[in-house]
Amino acid sequence: xxxxxxxxxxxxxxxxxxxxxxxxxxxxxxxxxxxxxxxxxxxxxxxxxxxxxxxxxxxxxxxxxxxxxxxxxxxxxxxxxxxxxxxxxxxxxxxxxxxxxxxxxxxxxxxxxxxxxxxxxxxxxxxxxxxxxxxxxxxxxxxxxxxxxxxxxxxxxxxxxxxxxxxxxxxxxxxxxxxxxxxxxxxxxxxxxxxxxxxxxxxxxxxxxxxxxxxxxxxxxxxxxxxxxxxxxxxxxxxxxxxxxxxxxxxxxxxxxxxxxxxxxxxxxxxxxxxxxxxxxxxxxxxxxxxxxxxxxxxxxxxxxxxxxxxxxxxxxxxxxxxxxxxxxxxxxxxxxxxxxxxxxxxxxxxxxxxxxxxxxxxxxxxxxxxxxxxxxxx
Numbered sequence: 001x002x003x004x005x006x007x008x009x010x011x012x013x014x015x016x017x018x019x020x021x022x023x024x025x026x027x028x029x030x031x032x033x034x035x036x037x038x039x040x041x042x043x044x045x046x047x048x049x050x051x052x053x054x055x056x057x058x059x060x061x062x063x064x065x066x067x068x069x070x071x072x073x074x075x076x077x078x079x080x081x082x083x084x085x086x087x088x089x090x091x092x093x094x095x096x097x098x099x100x101x102x103x104x105x106x107x108x109x110x111x112x113x114x115x116x117x118x119x120x121x122x123x124x125x126x127x128x129x130x131x132x133x134x135x136x137x138x139x140x141x142x143x144x145x146x147x148x149x150x151x152x153x154x155x156x157x158x159x160x161x162x163x164x165x166x167x168x169x170x171x172x173x174x175x176x177x178x179x180x181x182x183x184x185x186x187x188x189x190x191x192x193x194x195x196x197x198x199x200x201x202x203x204x205x206x207x208x209x210x211x212x213x214x215x216x217x218x219x220x221x222x223x224x225x226x227x228x229x230x231x232x233x234x235x236x237x238x239x240x241x242x243x244x245x246x247x248x249x250x251x252x253x254x255x256x257x258x259x260x261x262x263x264x265x266x267x268x269x270x271x272x273x274x275x276x277x278x279x280x281x282x283x284x285x286x287x288x289x290x291x292x293x294x295x296x297x298x299x300x301x302x303x304x305x306x307x308x309x310x311x312x313x314x315x316x317x318x319x320x321x322x323x324x325x326x327x328x329x330x331x332x333x334x335x336x337x338x339x340x341x342x343x344x345x346x347x348x349x350x351x352x353x354x355x356x357x358x359x360x361x362x363x364x365x366x367x368x369x370x371x372x373x374x375x376x377x378x379x
Contacts (some may be wrong), residue, residue, distance in 0.1 A: 005034045005370050006079060011086040012059045014041025016200070017287040018113060020263075022086050024167045026053050028363035034370065037078070039071075045262070064090045068100060075104055082370050085110045085135070091127055098134045107373040109366075110135040114284045115148050118204050119234055129153055137369050141166045141285035142306035148284075162369055166285050167359040169294040175267045176295060182272035188255075192225035193336050196273035196297075198266060199288045201258070202234040206279035206302070206323070211243050213329040214254045221336040226253065229269050231260040270295045274342055275335065280304055281322055293353040298345035300331060314341075316349040 007029075011022040023046050026038050030052035042057040058070060067089060083106050088094045101108050110131065117124055132138060132153050138161050140146045146161050183190055195217075201207055207228055214226050228240070237258040244254055261269065270276065276292035276299045283305035292299050299317035301307045302324075311317040318335060320327040335342065 005081055005367070005374060007034050007082040007084060007370060008037045008039055008056075008075075008078065008080045009084045009086065010039045012041060012089045013087055014044030014059070016045075018087050019045055020169065021113075021166065021287060023049065023051070024169065024171055024359050025363065025366065027051060027171060028167065028359035029053070029366065032363055032367045034367055037080075049263075059089065064093050064096075068096060071097075072100060072104075075100075075106065080106055081374050082107050082109055084366075084370075086113070088131075091124060094127075094131060095134075098131065107136045108134070109137045109139065109369060109373065111139040112145065112149060112284075113141070115140075115145060115152060118202060118282070125152075132156065136160065136373050137162060139164050139366070139369065142309050144306055144309060145284050162365070164362050164365045164369075165357055166287070166290055167362045168290050168353040168357040169287075170353060170358075172263060172267060173294070175264050177268055177271040179271055182268045185268055186272050188227070188272050189225065191223065193221065193223045193275075193339070194273045195224060195226050195275050195277055195332065195336075196229070196269055197227070197277050197279075198229045198261065198269050198291075201228070201230050201232045201237070201240075204281045204283075206281050207240055208243060209279045209323060209325055209328065210277060211240060211247065211249070211254065212325050213332060214244075214249055215247055216329050217332045217336070218253050220333045224332075224336055225255070227255045227257065227269070227273070229257040229259075229261060229265075232258050266291065267295065270297055273297055274339075275300060277332075278302065278307070279322075279328060280307075283307065285310075290353065290357060293349040293357065296346040296350035298342060298349050300328075300335060312348075312352070314345070316345055316352050 009022060009026055011018055013019055026036060029036050036053045037056050038053060039056050039058045041059045059067060083101055085108060098108060116128055140149060140161065140163055143163055146163055150156060180190055188194060197207060197210055218224050240256055270291055276297050278286060278288060278299055278301035280302050285306040289299055289310060299311060301311055301317060301319060302322040303319050304322050308319060311319055313319055318331055320331050
């Protein structure tokens with residue numbers, strides 16, 4: 001009988017989008033012929049959720065070299081064949097991790113969630129270029145991202161790049177709520193048409209563009225209520241509050257709710273909504289899109305990054321040009337004035353979540369990447 005692959009999945013933060021992604025992938029890989037361990041933070045967010053694989057609480061606030069020493073001692077015992085990197089611990093220093101893996105004969109698979117950080121620091125382009133060359137295999141979530149990576153790292157062997165779909169969040173449907181129950185829980189009016197922006201707030205996500213269209217859309221669609229819910233990670237919430245006040249928007253038009261959303265809260269907001277909006281200026285791939293699809297909500301998004309590959313126009317959602325405030329406004333009015341189309345698109349989005357974005361196929365492809373590395377060096 002062939003030896004099962006020993007894989008360790010490294011996710012360092014213990015919270016947020018990548019953490020949720022890794023949880024779904026690990027549960028799907030648990031039914032594959034892989035011995036998998038998830039290396040995560042000691043205070044990770046999903047500790048109460050069911051999981052079908054062992055966890056190792058490796059990461060904490062401490063000196064980087066101490067963490068690296070802990071990994072070295074661990075790997076002397078566990079002898080993994082593959083380290084699958086989902087996030088980095090310290091971008092300035094991670095070349096040491098690659099060196100340790102090379103020394104111990106561990107193949108490195110790296111999921112490229114973002115080709116480059118959205119708030120790019122001067123040194124990061126050079127470092128990420130190096131890490132992409134050092135990794136044995138790279139997983140991306142769209143053809144567009146594969147092309148962007150090849151443009152950034154000329155001469156990179158294309159055989160090392162693999163496009164694997166971002167999976168859904170159907171495994172959280174035990175927390176799903178009826179729309180009216182969700183609205184009651186969140187203090188939202190029962191008869192409104194709720195247009196939702198949720199998740200971490202950062203300038204590239206275009207919340208300022210969304211605020212610009214609230215007034216005109218409300219005049220055309222009086223039942224519309226815009227809700228922005230999430231933690232401000234870059235910038236200040238006050239800037240959005242000032243913008244809304246300058247436009248004369250009140251809580252009956254726009255509600256700004258700035259706080260971190262745990263799993264249950266994020267799902268409640270999606271369930272309370274009629275439409276999820278993503279007016280992003282740029283993106284690689286968005287977990288928010290998959291949250292919306294997983295709970296049967298259509299999306300209105302901009303033609304950036306992976307969105308055109310994931311959104312079927314008029315079926316699972318709608319697309320507008322980036323930074324086109326007039327186009328965004330007109331699209332919102334058209335969509336909100338056809339509530340039956342919203343319901344149909346939501347149902348189809350849920351269907352897509354369960355078929356195209358199901359985890360089983362993504363896990364199967366990921367396992368084949370592991371096997372190719374072990375059998376032949378680089379995938």
